[in-house]
Amino acid sequence: MELVELPVPEPKANEVVVKLAASGVNFIDVYHREGRYKVALPFTPGQEGAGVVTAAGGDVKSVKVGERVAWSHLLGAYAEYAAVAADRVVPIPAGISEQQAAAAMLQGMTAHYLSHDVYPLKRGETALVHAAAGGVGLLLVQMAHHLGVRVIATVSTDEKAKLARAAGADDVILYTQSDFEAETKRLTGGKGVDVVYDSVGKTTFEKGLNVLRPRGMMALYGGSSGAAPAFDPIILTQKGSLFLTRPSLGNYIATREELVARSGAVFGMISSGTLKLRIDHLYPLGEAQRAHRELEGRKTTGKLLLIP
Protein backbone atom coordinates (compact mmCIF):
# COMPACT_ATOMS: atom_id res chain seq x y z
CA MET A 1 0.00 0.00 0.00
CA GLU A 2 1.48 3.32 -1.08
CA LEU A 3 0.16 6.85 -0.83
CA VAL A 4 -0.44 8.37 -4.26
CA GLU A 5 -1.93 11.52 -5.78
CA LEU A 6 -4.97 10.82 -8.00
CA PRO A 7 -7.70 12.92 -9.62
CA VAL A 8 -10.87 13.29 -7.55
CA PRO A 9 -13.35 10.77 -9.02
CA GLU A 10 -16.30 11.95 -11.12
CA PRO A 11 -19.69 10.44 -10.25
CA LYS A 12 -21.43 8.16 -12.75
CA ALA A 13 -25.13 8.80 -13.24
CA ASN A 14 -26.11 6.62 -10.26
CA GLU A 15 -23.21 7.60 -8.01
CA VAL A 16 -22.31 10.24 -5.48
CA VAL A 17 -18.82 11.48 -4.69
CA VAL A 18 -18.12 11.68 -0.97
CA LYS A 19 -15.36 13.60 0.81
CA LEU A 20 -14.29 11.05 3.40
CA ALA A 21 -14.06 11.99 7.05
CA ALA A 22 -13.14 8.47 8.19
CA SER A 23 -12.47 5.07 6.62
CA GLY A 24 -12.88 1.82 8.52
CA VAL A 25 -10.04 -0.71 8.55
CA ASN A 26 -11.21 -4.32 8.38
CA PHE A 27 -9.70 -7.76 7.98
CA ILE A 28 -11.26 -8.03 4.57
CA ASP A 29 -8.99 -5.14 3.48
CA VAL A 30 -6.01 -7.31 4.40
CA TYR A 31 -7.41 -10.20 2.36
CA HIS A 32 -7.85 -7.89 -0.63
CA ARG A 33 -4.31 -6.55 -0.22
CA GLU A 34 -2.80 -10.04 0.07
CA GLY A 35 -4.76 -11.34 -2.90
CA ARG A 36 -6.59 -13.97 -0.86
CA TYR A 37 -9.75 -12.29 -2.20
CA LYS A 38 -9.17 -11.21 -5.79
CA VAL A 39 -9.66 -7.62 -6.89
CA ALA A 40 -8.62 -6.11 -10.25
CA LEU A 41 -5.26 -4.30 -9.92
CA PRO A 42 -4.40 -1.56 -9.19
CA PHE A 43 -7.04 -0.68 -6.62
CA THR A 44 -7.72 1.62 -3.69
CA PRO A 45 -8.56 -0.57 -0.68
CA GLY A 46 -11.18 0.03 1.97
CA GLN A 47 -14.80 -1.14 2.17
CA GLU A 48 -16.25 1.19 4.71
CA GLY A 49 -16.42 4.93 5.15
CA ALA A 50 -18.33 8.05 6.06
CA GLY A 51 -18.26 11.65 4.91
CA VAL A 52 -20.08 14.44 3.12
CA VAL A 53 -21.52 14.26 -0.40
CA THR A 54 -19.75 16.74 -2.71
CA ALA A 55 -21.23 15.74 -6.08
CA ALA A 56 -24.12 13.63 -7.34
CA GLY A 57 -24.76 11.92 -10.70
CA GLY A 58 -27.71 12.87 -12.88
CA ASP A 59 -29.96 9.96 -11.86
CA VAL A 60 -29.43 10.29 -8.12
CA LYS A 61 -32.53 11.22 -6.15
CA SER A 62 -32.06 9.63 -2.71
CA VAL A 63 -29.16 11.87 -1.55
CA LYS A 64 -28.11 15.49 -2.03
CA VAL A 65 -24.84 17.38 -2.03
CA GLY A 66 -23.95 18.38 1.51
CA GLU A 67 -25.55 15.34 3.18
CA ARG A 68 -23.58 13.15 5.56
CA VAL A 69 -23.54 9.51 4.50
CA ALA A 70 -21.88 6.20 5.37
CA TRP A 71 -21.48 2.85 3.59
CA SER A 72 -19.86 -0.56 3.60
CA HIS A 73 -19.14 -3.17 0.93
CA LEU A 74 -17.92 -0.66 -1.68
CA LEU A 75 -14.24 -0.70 -2.54
CA GLY A 76 -12.14 2.50 -2.50
CA ALA A 77 -12.57 4.07 0.93
CA TYR A 78 -8.86 4.57 1.71
CA ALA A 79 -8.90 7.99 -0.02
CA GLU A 80 -9.87 11.62 0.37
CA TYR A 81 -12.77 11.14 -2.04
CA ALA A 82 -14.72 8.09 -3.15
CA ALA A 83 -17.38 7.61 -5.83
CA VAL A 84 -20.03 5.25 -4.48
CA ALA A 85 -23.41 3.93 -5.69
CA ALA A 86 -26.07 6.23 -4.29
CA ASP A 87 -28.42 3.37 -3.38
CA ARG A 88 -25.75 1.79 -1.17
CA VAL A 89 -25.08 4.82 1.04
CA VAL A 90 -27.18 5.58 4.09
CA PRO A 91 -27.79 8.92 5.77
CA ILE A 92 -26.02 9.56 9.07
CA PRO A 93 -28.50 10.88 11.63
CA ALA A 94 -27.74 14.03 13.65
CA GLY A 95 -25.97 13.16 16.86
CA ILE A 96 -23.80 10.46 15.24
CA SER A 97 -20.31 11.52 14.22
CA GLU A 98 -18.79 10.44 10.93
CA GLN A 99 -16.16 8.49 12.88
CA GLN A 100 -18.89 6.63 14.75
CA ALA A 101 -20.75 5.93 11.50
CA ALA A 102 -17.65 4.62 9.75
CA ALA A 103 -16.82 2.46 12.75
CA ALA A 104 -20.31 0.98 13.01
CA MET A 105 -21.23 0.09 9.46
CA LEU A 106 -19.56 -3.27 9.00
CA GLN A 107 -19.12 -4.54 12.54
CA GLY A 108 -22.29 -2.96 13.92
CA MET A 109 -24.50 -4.29 11.15
CA THR A 110 -22.81 -7.70 11.47
CA ALA A 111 -23.56 -7.84 15.19
CA HIS A 112 -27.10 -6.72 14.39
CA TYR A 113 -27.91 -9.37 11.79
CA LEU A 114 -26.33 -12.09 13.95
CA SER A 115 -28.39 -11.23 17.02
CA HIS A 116 -31.61 -10.25 15.24
CA ASP A 117 -31.84 -12.43 12.12
CA VAL A 118 -29.45 -15.39 12.04
CA TYR A 119 -30.68 -16.36 15.46
CA PRO A 120 -33.19 -13.86 16.84
CA LEU A 121 -32.16 -13.81 20.49
CA LYS A 122 -34.85 -13.93 23.15
CA ARG A 123 -34.78 -12.89 26.79
CA GLY A 124 -33.55 -15.71 29.01
CA GLU A 125 -31.55 -17.51 26.33
CA THR A 126 -27.81 -18.14 26.52
CA ALA A 127 -25.32 -17.28 23.78
CA LEU A 128 -21.67 -18.25 23.46
CA VAL A 129 -19.69 -15.45 21.77
CA HIS A 130 -16.20 -16.33 20.62
CA ALA A 131 -13.58 -13.57 20.29
CA ALA A 132 -15.80 -11.43 22.47
CA ALA A 133 -13.28 -8.58 22.72
CA GLY A 134 -12.91 -8.39 18.94
CA GLY A 135 -14.50 -5.76 16.74
CA VAL A 136 -17.77 -7.60 16.15
CA GLY A 137 -17.55 -9.44 19.47
CA LEU A 138 -17.76 -6.37 21.70
CA LEU A 139 -20.80 -5.09 19.81
CA LEU A 140 -22.49 -8.50 19.73
CA VAL A 141 -22.04 -8.90 23.50
CA GLN A 142 -23.66 -5.51 24.09
CA MET A 143 -26.62 -6.27 21.81
CA ALA A 144 -27.17 -9.74 23.32
CA HIS A 145 -26.93 -8.37 26.85
CA HIS A 146 -29.39 -5.61 25.98
CA LEU A 147 -31.85 -8.26 24.72
CA GLY A 148 -31.77 -9.95 28.13
CA VAL A 149 -29.60 -12.84 27.03
CA ARG A 150 -26.98 -14.50 29.19
CA VAL A 151 -23.65 -14.11 27.40
CA ILE A 152 -20.75 -16.51 27.81
CA ALA A 153 -17.70 -15.01 26.15
CA THR A 154 -14.34 -16.43 25.11
CA VAL A 155 -11.18 -14.27 25.01
CA SER A 156 -7.42 -14.83 25.04
CA THR A 157 -6.17 -12.48 27.79
CA ASP A 158 -7.21 -10.91 31.10
CA GLU A 159 -7.25 -7.49 29.50
CA LYS A 160 -9.70 -8.66 26.86
CA ALA A 161 -11.76 -10.42 29.53
CA LYS A 162 -12.23 -7.06 31.26
CA LEU A 163 -13.43 -5.51 28.02
CA ALA A 164 -15.90 -8.34 27.44
CA ARG A 165 -17.25 -8.03 30.99
CA ALA A 166 -17.60 -4.28 30.62
CA ALA A 167 -19.60 -4.89 27.42
CA GLY A 168 -22.01 -7.07 29.40
CA ALA A 169 -20.69 -10.62 29.25
CA ASP A 170 -21.99 -12.64 32.22
CA ASP A 171 -19.18 -15.18 32.13
CA VAL A 172 -15.83 -14.98 30.39
CA ILE A 173 -13.69 -17.99 29.51
CA LEU A 174 -9.97 -17.46 28.97
CA TYR A 175 -9.57 -20.13 26.33
CA THR A 176 -5.81 -20.00 26.69
CA GLN A 177 -6.16 -21.25 30.26
CA SER A 178 -9.30 -23.38 30.33
CA ASP A 179 -11.18 -25.60 27.91
CA PHE A 180 -14.17 -23.67 26.61
CA GLU A 181 -16.20 -26.84 25.99
CA ALA A 182 -15.89 -28.03 29.58
CA GLU A 183 -16.40 -24.53 30.96
CA THR A 184 -19.50 -23.83 28.88
CA LYS A 185 -21.02 -27.15 29.94
CA ARG A 186 -20.24 -26.35 33.57
CA LEU A 187 -21.66 -22.84 33.33
CA THR A 188 -24.91 -24.11 31.76
CA GLY A 189 -25.31 -27.09 34.09
CA GLY A 190 -24.75 -29.45 31.16
CA LYS A 191 -27.65 -28.01 29.14
CA GLY A 192 -25.60 -26.12 26.58
CA VAL A 193 -26.25 -22.81 24.88
CA ASP A 194 -28.96 -21.78 22.43
CA VAL A 195 -26.53 -20.30 19.92
CA VAL A 196 -22.81 -20.16 19.24
CA TYR A 197 -21.51 -17.11 17.39
CA ASP A 198 -18.20 -18.18 15.92
CA SER A 199 -15.85 -16.03 13.82
CA VAL A 200 -12.81 -18.11 14.74
CA GLY A 201 -13.58 -21.20 12.65
CA LYS A 202 -11.02 -23.96 12.50
CA THR A 203 -9.93 -24.08 16.15
CA THR A 204 -13.38 -23.69 17.70
CA PHE A 205 -15.91 -25.23 15.31
CA GLU A 206 -16.04 -28.84 16.47
CA LYS A 207 -16.10 -28.09 20.18
CA GLY A 208 -18.71 -25.45 19.49
CA LEU A 209 -21.07 -28.20 18.26
CA ASN A 210 -20.61 -29.96 21.60
CA VAL A 211 -21.82 -27.02 23.67
CA LEU A 212 -25.09 -26.44 21.84
CA ARG A 213 -28.38 -27.56 23.34
CA PRO A 214 -30.52 -29.86 21.16
CA ARG A 215 -31.83 -27.85 18.15
CA GLY A 216 -29.30 -25.09 18.86
CA MET A 217 -27.77 -22.86 16.18
CA MET A 218 -24.14 -22.70 15.08
CA ALA A 219 -23.60 -19.31 13.44
CA LEU A 220 -20.21 -19.52 11.79
CA TYR A 221 -19.52 -16.04 10.47
CA GLY A 222 -15.75 -16.00 10.00
CA GLY A 223 -12.54 -18.00 10.10
CA SER A 224 -9.84 -15.97 11.85
CA SER A 225 -7.98 -19.19 12.81
CA GLY A 226 -8.54 -20.73 9.37
CA ALA A 227 -11.64 -22.10 7.70
CA ALA A 228 -13.79 -24.58 9.60
CA PRO A 229 -13.29 -28.02 8.02
CA ALA A 230 -15.82 -29.99 6.02
CA PHE A 231 -18.11 -31.94 8.34
CA ASP A 232 -20.34 -34.99 8.04
CA PRO A 233 -23.95 -33.72 8.29
CA ILE A 234 -24.94 -36.71 10.44
CA ILE A 235 -22.86 -35.11 13.22
CA LEU A 236 -25.56 -32.46 13.46
CA THR A 237 -28.13 -35.20 14.13
CA GLN A 238 -25.94 -37.01 16.63
CA LYS A 239 -25.29 -33.83 18.59
CA GLY A 240 -28.98 -32.99 18.80
CA SER A 241 -30.61 -31.99 15.49
CA LEU A 242 -28.43 -28.91 15.29
CA PHE A 243 -28.74 -26.00 12.86
CA LEU A 244 -25.81 -24.41 11.09
CA THR A 245 -25.30 -21.36 8.94
CA ARG A 246 -22.31 -19.65 7.34
CA PRO A 247 -23.56 -16.11 6.77
CA SER A 248 -21.99 -12.95 5.41
CA LEU A 249 -23.16 -9.37 5.87
CA GLY A 250 -23.73 -8.72 2.17
CA ASN A 251 -26.64 -11.15 2.17
CA TYR A 252 -28.22 -9.36 5.14
CA ILE A 253 -28.15 -5.90 3.52
CA ALA A 254 -29.02 -7.14 0.06
CA THR A 255 -31.92 -4.75 -0.52
CA ARG A 256 -31.98 -0.98 -0.07
CA GLU A 257 -34.80 -1.36 2.49
CA GLU A 258 -32.84 -3.80 4.60
CA LEU A 259 -29.65 -1.73 4.42
CA VAL A 260 -31.47 1.41 5.55
CA ALA A 261 -33.40 -0.42 8.28
CA ARG A 262 -30.35 -2.21 9.63
CA SER A 263 -28.03 0.79 9.62
CA GLY A 264 -30.81 2.89 11.12
CA ALA A 265 -31.27 0.38 13.94
CA VAL A 266 -27.53 0.40 14.67
CA PHE A 267 -27.36 4.20 14.63
CA GLY A 268 -30.37 4.26 16.94
CA MET A 269 -28.58 2.04 19.45
CA ILE A 270 -25.55 4.32 19.34
CA SER A 271 -27.70 7.44 19.86
CA SER A 272 -29.55 5.91 22.80
CA GLY A 273 -26.32 4.79 24.45
CA THR A 274 -27.23 1.09 24.16
CA LEU A 275 -24.24 0.48 21.94
CA LYS A 276 -20.85 1.92 22.80
CA LEU A 277 -18.16 1.89 20.13
CA ARG A 278 -14.48 1.71 20.98
CA ILE A 279 -12.65 3.90 18.51
CA ASP A 280 -9.19 3.70 20.01
CA HIS A 281 -6.99 3.69 16.98
CA LEU A 282 -6.96 6.60 14.55
CA TYR A 283 -4.32 6.71 11.83
CA PRO A 284 -3.64 9.35 9.19
CA LEU A 285 -4.39 8.00 5.70
CA GLY A 286 -0.64 7.94 4.99
CA GLU A 287 -0.16 5.40 7.79
CA ALA A 288 -2.43 2.72 6.34
CA GLN A 289 0.51 0.29 6.37
CA ARG A 290 0.93 0.70 10.13
CA ALA A 291 -2.80 0.25 10.65
CA HIS A 292 -2.70 -3.06 8.78
CA ARG A 293 0.38 -4.25 10.68
CA GLU A 294 -1.24 -3.52 14.01
CA LEU A 295 -4.54 -5.11 13.00
CA GLU A 296 -2.80 -8.26 11.77
CA GLY A 297 -0.61 -8.37 14.87
CA ARG A 298 -3.83 -8.40 16.94
CA LYS A 299 -2.40 -5.61 19.09
CA THR A 300 -5.55 -3.56 18.81
CA THR A 301 -8.94 -3.77 20.46
CA GLY A 302 -11.96 -2.01 19.07
CA LYS A 303 -12.11 -0.19 15.79
CA LEU A 304 -9.29 1.13 13.60
CA LEU A 305 -10.01 4.17 11.43
CA LEU A 306 -8.01 6.00 8.79
CA ILE A 307 -8.47 9.76 8.77
CA PRO A 308 -7.76 11.23 5.28
Added chain:
Amino acid sequence: MKAIRVQRTGGPEMMEVVEVPVPQGEPNEAVVKVSVAGVNSIDGQFRDGTLRTPLPFIPGQEGAGVVTAVGAQTKAVKIGDRVAWSGTLGSYAEYVAAAEEHLVPVPASITDQQAAAAMVHGLTAHYLVNDAHKLKAGETALVHAAAGGVGLLLVQMARAIGARVIGTASNEEKAELAREAGADDVIIFTKQDFEAEVQRLTGGKGVEVVYDGVGKATFEKNLNVMRLRGMLVLYGMSSGPVPPVDPARLSEKGSLYMARTTLAHFTATREELLARTSALFAMIAEGKLKVKIAKAYALADAAQAHRDMEARKMAGKFLLVP
Protein backbone atom coordinates in the same frame (compact mmCIF):
# COMPACT_ATOMS: atom_id res chain seq x y z
CA MET B 1 -48.87 -64.54 21.89
CA LYS B 2 -47.84 -64.35 18.26
CA ALA B 3 -44.94 -62.12 17.34
CA ILE B 4 -42.48 -61.56 14.51
CA ARG B 5 -38.92 -62.37 15.50
CA VAL B 6 -35.55 -61.70 13.83
CA GLN B 7 -33.01 -64.33 14.85
CA ARG B 8 -30.34 -63.28 12.36
CA THR B 9 -30.15 -60.05 10.37
CA GLY B 10 -30.80 -60.16 6.63
CA GLY B 11 -33.62 -59.98 4.11
CA PRO B 12 -37.37 -59.92 4.77
CA GLU B 13 -37.35 -63.73 5.04
CA MET B 14 -35.45 -63.37 8.32
CA MET B 15 -38.71 -62.34 9.95
CA GLU B 16 -40.57 -65.37 11.26
CA VAL B 17 -43.78 -65.79 13.19
CA VAL B 18 -43.17 -67.24 16.63
CA GLU B 19 -45.18 -67.99 19.75
CA VAL B 20 -43.74 -66.17 22.79
CA PRO B 21 -45.04 -65.27 26.26
CA VAL B 22 -46.95 -62.00 26.64
CA PRO B 23 -44.42 -59.45 28.02
CA GLN B 24 -44.77 -58.58 31.70
CA GLY B 25 -43.51 -55.02 31.61
CA GLU B 26 -41.32 -53.09 34.04
CA PRO B 27 -42.76 -50.93 36.84
CA ASN B 28 -42.67 -47.86 34.57
CA GLU B 29 -44.20 -49.69 31.60
CA ALA B 30 -47.64 -50.57 30.39
CA VAL B 31 -48.57 -53.67 28.41
CA VAL B 32 -50.61 -52.86 25.34
CA LYS B 33 -52.67 -55.17 23.14
CA VAL B 34 -51.51 -54.07 19.71
CA SER B 35 -54.37 -53.49 17.28
CA VAL B 36 -52.12 -52.13 14.52
CA ALA B 37 -48.37 -51.74 14.05
CA GLY B 38 -46.73 -49.25 11.66
CA VAL B 39 -44.06 -50.43 9.21
CA ASN B 40 -41.20 -47.96 8.72
CA SER B 41 -38.01 -47.95 6.68
CA ILE B 42 -36.09 -47.96 9.98
CA ASP B 43 -37.56 -51.43 10.67
CA GLY B 44 -35.85 -52.65 7.51
CA GLN B 45 -32.58 -51.07 8.67
CA PHE B 46 -32.77 -52.99 11.98
CA ARG B 47 -33.78 -56.17 10.15
CA ASP B 48 -30.86 -56.08 7.71
CA GLY B 49 -28.33 -55.00 10.33
CA THR B 50 -27.70 -51.43 9.06
CA LEU B 51 -28.85 -50.34 12.50
CA ARG B 52 -27.90 -52.55 15.42
CA THR B 53 -29.93 -53.98 18.25
CA PRO B 54 -29.26 -57.15 20.32
CA LEU B 55 -30.49 -60.39 18.70
CA PRO B 56 -33.00 -61.92 18.68
CA PHE B 57 -35.51 -59.10 18.64
CA ILE B 58 -39.10 -58.31 17.76
CA PRO B 59 -39.13 -55.49 15.16
CA GLY B 60 -41.49 -52.55 14.93
CA GLN B 61 -41.31 -49.14 16.56
CA GLU B 62 -44.80 -47.80 16.17
CA GLY B 63 -48.36 -48.81 16.83
CA ALA B 64 -51.70 -48.28 18.50
CA GLY B 65 -53.83 -50.39 20.83
CA VAL B 66 -55.39 -50.75 24.26
CA VAL B 67 -53.63 -50.89 27.65
CA THR B 68 -54.16 -54.28 29.31
CA ALA B 69 -51.79 -54.04 32.29
CA VAL B 70 -49.81 -51.30 34.01
CA GLY B 71 -46.66 -51.34 36.11
CA ALA B 72 -46.69 -50.22 39.74
CA GLN B 73 -45.11 -46.84 38.95
CA THR B 74 -47.18 -45.86 35.93
CA LYS B 75 -49.33 -42.77 36.32
CA ALA B 76 -49.99 -41.46 32.82
CA VAL B 77 -52.10 -44.38 31.58
CA LYS B 78 -54.58 -46.88 32.98
CA ILE B 79 -56.04 -50.21 31.86
CA GLY B 80 -58.50 -49.74 28.99
CA ASP B 81 -56.91 -46.56 27.60
CA ARG B 82 -56.51 -46.33 23.85
CA VAL B 83 -52.92 -45.35 23.15
CA ALA B 84 -50.41 -44.93 20.34
CA TRP B 85 -46.61 -44.82 20.39
CA SER B 86 -43.40 -44.59 18.45
CA GLY B 87 -39.84 -45.39 19.47
CA THR B 88 -40.75 -48.67 21.21
CA LEU B 89 -39.07 -51.72 19.71
CA GLY B 90 -41.21 -54.88 19.73
CA SER B 91 -44.40 -53.62 18.12
CA TYR B 92 -44.74 -56.44 15.53
CA ALA B 93 -46.60 -58.56 18.10
CA GLU B 94 -49.97 -59.10 19.70
CA TYR B 95 -48.74 -57.39 22.87
CA VAL B 96 -45.92 -54.98 23.58
CA ALA B 97 -44.53 -53.53 26.80
CA ALA B 98 -43.93 -49.81 26.38
CA ALA B 99 -42.49 -47.16 28.65
CA GLU B 100 -45.40 -44.99 29.71
CA GLU B 101 -43.66 -41.79 28.58
CA HIS B 102 -43.84 -43.09 24.99
CA LEU B 103 -47.60 -43.65 25.13
CA VAL B 104 -49.99 -40.95 24.01
CA PRO B 105 -53.78 -41.00 24.30
CA VAL B 106 -55.78 -41.62 21.11
CA PRO B 107 -58.95 -39.52 20.92
CA ALA B 108 -62.28 -41.21 20.17
CA SER B 109 -62.50 -39.22 16.93
CA ILE B 110 -59.74 -41.16 15.16
CA THR B 111 -59.17 -44.86 14.49
CA ASP B 112 -56.28 -46.99 15.70
CA GLN B 113 -55.11 -47.37 12.10
CA GLN B 114 -55.04 -43.60 11.63
CA ALA B 115 -53.18 -43.14 14.90
CA ALA B 116 -50.58 -45.83 14.21
CA ALA B 117 -50.07 -44.60 10.65
CA ALA B 118 -49.55 -41.01 11.76
CA MET B 119 -47.11 -41.36 14.64
CA VAL B 120 -43.69 -41.37 12.96
CA HIS B 121 -44.56 -39.79 9.60
CA GLY B 122 -47.11 -37.34 10.95
CA LEU B 123 -45.01 -36.17 13.88
CA THR B 124 -42.07 -35.79 11.50
CA ALA B 125 -44.08 -33.71 9.03
CA HIS B 126 -45.37 -31.64 11.96
CA TYR B 127 -41.97 -30.73 13.37
CA LEU B 128 -40.60 -30.05 9.87
CA VAL B 129 -43.17 -27.36 9.04
CA ASN B 130 -43.52 -25.94 12.55
CA ASP B 131 -40.07 -26.17 14.12
CA ALA B 132 -37.23 -27.17 11.79
CA HIS B 133 -38.34 -24.30 9.57
CA LYS B 134 -41.37 -22.35 10.74
CA LEU B 135 -43.17 -22.28 7.43
CA LYS B 136 -45.23 -19.15 6.73
CA ALA B 137 -48.05 -18.36 4.32
CA GLY B 138 -46.66 -17.10 1.03
CA GLU B 139 -43.36 -18.95 1.31
CA THR B 140 -42.39 -21.61 -1.20
CA ALA B 141 -41.22 -25.05 -0.04
CA LEU B 142 -39.55 -27.76 -2.08
CA VAL B 143 -40.64 -31.18 -0.78
CA HIS B 144 -38.61 -34.10 -2.09
CA ALA B 145 -40.27 -37.53 -2.29
CA ALA B 146 -43.60 -35.75 -2.03
CA ALA B 147 -45.58 -38.97 -2.43
CA GLY B 148 -43.61 -40.75 0.30
CA GLY B 149 -44.84 -41.49 3.79
CA VAL B 150 -43.66 -38.20 5.27
CA GLY B 151 -43.99 -36.35 1.96
CA LEU B 152 -47.76 -36.71 1.50
CA LEU B 153 -48.39 -35.43 5.03
CA LEU B 154 -45.81 -32.65 4.72
CA VAL B 155 -47.42 -31.41 1.50
CA GLN B 156 -50.85 -31.25 3.17
CA MET B 157 -49.53 -29.43 6.22
CA ALA B 158 -47.54 -26.95 4.13
CA ARG B 159 -50.61 -26.19 2.04
CA ALA B 160 -52.78 -25.77 5.14
CA ILE B 161 -50.30 -23.11 6.32
CA GLY B 162 -50.67 -21.31 3.00
CA ALA B 163 -47.27 -22.07 1.54
CA ARG B 164 -46.68 -22.82 -2.12
CA VAL B 165 -45.46 -26.41 -2.48
CA ILE B 166 -43.20 -27.74 -5.21
CA GLY B 167 -42.93 -31.51 -4.90
CA THR B 168 -40.64 -34.04 -6.52
CA ALA B 169 -41.72 -37.58 -7.37
CA SER B 170 -40.36 -40.45 -9.47
CA ASN B 171 -43.34 -41.13 -11.74
CA GLU B 172 -46.65 -39.71 -12.97
CA GLU B 173 -48.75 -41.85 -10.64
CA LYS B 174 -46.92 -40.52 -7.57
CA ALA B 175 -46.99 -37.01 -9.00
CA GLU B 176 -50.77 -37.27 -9.13
CA LEU B 177 -50.89 -38.31 -5.47
CA ALA B 178 -48.70 -35.34 -4.53
CA ARG B 179 -51.02 -33.02 -6.49
CA GLU B 180 -54.06 -34.50 -4.72
CA ALA B 181 -52.32 -33.78 -1.41
CA GLY B 182 -52.05 -30.15 -2.49
CA ALA B 183 -48.72 -29.74 -4.26
CA ASP B 184 -48.90 -26.70 -6.58
CA ASP B 185 -46.25 -28.08 -8.91
CA VAL B 186 -44.71 -31.54 -9.14
CA ILE B 187 -41.39 -32.29 -10.80
CA ILE B 188 -40.92 -35.83 -12.06
CA PHE B 189 -37.22 -36.01 -11.28
CA THR B 190 -36.65 -39.05 -13.49
CA LYS B 191 -37.64 -36.98 -16.54
CA GLN B 192 -36.82 -33.40 -15.55
CA ASP B 193 -33.87 -31.75 -13.80
CA PHE B 194 -35.29 -30.55 -10.51
CA GLU B 195 -32.77 -27.71 -10.21
CA ALA B 196 -33.72 -26.19 -13.57
CA GLU B 197 -37.41 -26.75 -12.91
CA VAL B 198 -37.39 -25.12 -9.48
CA GLN B 199 -35.48 -22.15 -10.94
CA ARG B 200 -38.07 -21.86 -13.69
CA LEU B 201 -41.06 -22.27 -11.38
CA THR B 202 -39.78 -19.60 -8.97
CA GLY B 203 -38.66 -17.16 -11.66
CA GLY B 204 -35.03 -17.70 -10.63
CA LYS B 205 -35.66 -16.66 -7.02
CA GLY B 206 -35.48 -20.09 -5.45
CA VAL B 207 -37.39 -21.49 -2.48
CA GLU B 208 -37.36 -20.48 1.18
CA VAL B 209 -36.96 -24.05 2.37
CA VAL B 210 -36.07 -27.50 1.06
CA TYR B 211 -37.34 -30.52 2.99
CA ASP B 212 -35.13 -33.44 2.05
CA GLY B 213 -35.36 -37.04 3.22
CA VAL B 214 -33.41 -38.28 0.18
CA GLY B 215 -29.87 -37.19 1.09
CA LYS B 216 -26.97 -37.99 -1.21
CA ALA B 217 -28.74 -37.82 -4.57
CA THR B 218 -30.31 -34.38 -4.09
CA PHE B 219 -27.87 -32.51 -1.85
CA GLU B 220 -25.72 -30.66 -4.39
CA LYS B 221 -28.61 -29.37 -6.44
CA ASN B 222 -30.50 -28.37 -3.32
CA LEU B 223 -27.82 -25.76 -2.68
CA ASN B 224 -28.69 -24.16 -6.02
CA VAL B 225 -32.45 -23.90 -5.60
CA MET B 226 -32.67 -21.92 -2.37
CA ARG B 227 -33.12 -18.20 -2.23
CA LEU B 228 -30.75 -16.03 -0.21
CA ARG B 229 -30.72 -17.17 3.45
CA GLY B 230 -32.80 -20.23 2.58
CA MET B 231 -33.01 -23.32 4.81
CA LEU B 232 -32.14 -26.90 3.89
CA VAL B 233 -33.66 -29.40 6.30
CA LEU B 234 -32.15 -32.85 5.91
CA TYR B 235 -34.30 -35.35 7.77
CA GLY B 236 -33.38 -38.63 6.11
CA MET B 237 -31.14 -40.29 3.57
CA SER B 238 -33.11 -42.75 1.47
CA SER B 239 -30.48 -42.48 -1.31
CA GLY B 240 -27.52 -42.68 1.08
CA PRO B 241 -25.72 -40.27 3.40
CA VAL B 242 -24.69 -36.79 2.27
CA PRO B 243 -20.90 -36.53 1.95
CA PRO B 244 -18.96 -34.07 4.15
CA VAL B 245 -19.98 -30.44 3.65
CA ASP B 246 -17.56 -27.51 3.49
CA PRO B 247 -19.30 -24.76 5.50
CA ALA B 248 -17.94 -22.13 3.09
CA ARG B 249 -20.30 -23.46 0.43
CA LEU B 250 -23.27 -22.31 2.48
CA SER B 251 -21.81 -18.82 2.42
CA GLU B 252 -21.06 -18.87 -1.32
CA LYS B 253 -24.58 -19.99 -2.15
CA GLY B 254 -26.15 -17.10 -0.25
CA SER B 255 -25.74 -17.39 3.53
CA LEU B 256 -27.75 -20.61 3.58
CA TYR B 257 -28.83 -22.54 6.65
CA MET B 258 -28.88 -26.29 7.07
CA ALA B 259 -30.09 -28.71 9.70
CA ARG B 260 -29.87 -32.48 9.99
CA THR B 261 -32.77 -33.45 12.19
CA THR B 262 -34.40 -36.49 13.72
CA LEU B 263 -37.82 -36.88 15.34
CA ALA B 264 -36.57 -37.83 18.81
CA HIS B 265 -35.18 -34.33 19.37
CA PHE B 266 -38.57 -32.83 18.57
CA THR B 267 -40.49 -35.06 20.98
CA ALA B 268 -37.84 -35.06 23.70
CA THR B 269 -40.08 -33.93 26.54
CA ARG B 270 -43.42 -35.40 27.53
CA GLU B 271 -45.00 -31.95 27.05
CA GLU B 272 -43.73 -31.66 23.50
CA LEU B 273 -44.74 -35.21 22.57
CA LEU B 274 -48.27 -34.66 23.87
CA ALA B 275 -48.64 -31.23 22.29
CA ARG B 276 -47.41 -32.47 18.93
CA THR B 277 -49.54 -35.63 18.88
CA SER B 278 -52.68 -33.82 19.97
CA ALA B 279 -52.18 -31.19 17.23
CA LEU B 280 -51.65 -34.00 14.74
CA PHE B 281 -54.66 -36.07 15.85
CA ALA B 282 -56.86 -32.96 15.78
CA MET B 283 -55.90 -32.31 12.14
CA ILE B 284 -56.83 -35.91 11.29
CA ALA B 285 -60.12 -35.78 13.20
CA GLU B 286 -61.09 -32.50 11.48
CA GLY B 287 -60.33 -33.96 8.06
CA LYS B 288 -57.53 -31.46 7.42
CA LEU B 289 -54.97 -34.23 7.20
CA LYS B 290 -55.64 -37.42 5.27
CA VAL B 291 -53.44 -40.37 6.12
CA LYS B 292 -53.07 -42.63 3.10
CA ILE B 293 -52.79 -46.32 3.91
CA ALA B 294 -50.85 -48.26 1.26
CA LYS B 295 -51.96 -51.60 2.64
CA ALA B 296 -52.73 -53.33 5.94
CA TYR B 297 -51.21 -56.85 6.21
CA ALA B 298 -51.79 -59.69 8.65
CA LEU B 299 -48.96 -59.91 11.19
CA ALA B 300 -47.79 -63.17 9.62
CA ASP B 301 -47.25 -61.31 6.31
CA ALA B 302 -44.64 -58.93 7.74
CA ALA B 303 -42.02 -60.16 5.28
CA GLN B 304 -44.26 -59.31 2.34
CA ALA B 305 -44.96 -55.89 3.85
CA HIS B 306 -41.21 -55.22 3.98
CA ARG B 307 -40.77 -56.41 0.40
CA ASP B 308 -43.54 -54.14 -0.83
CA MET B 309 -42.30 -51.16 1.16
CA GLU B 310 -38.75 -51.61 -0.10
CA ALA B 311 -39.94 -51.96 -3.71
CA ARG B 312 -41.33 -48.38 -3.41
CA LYS B 313 -44.20 -49.14 -5.74
CA MET B 314 -47.07 -48.34 -3.41
CA ALA B 315 -47.49 -44.91 -1.85
CA GLY B 316 -48.68 -44.38 1.70
CA LYS B 317 -48.35 -46.17 4.98
CA PHE B 318 -47.77 -49.90 5.47
CA LEU B 319 -49.45 -51.45 8.49
CA LEU B 320 -49.54 -54.84 10.22
CA VAL B 321 -52.69 -56.02 11.96
CA PRO B 322 -52.01 -58.69 14.62
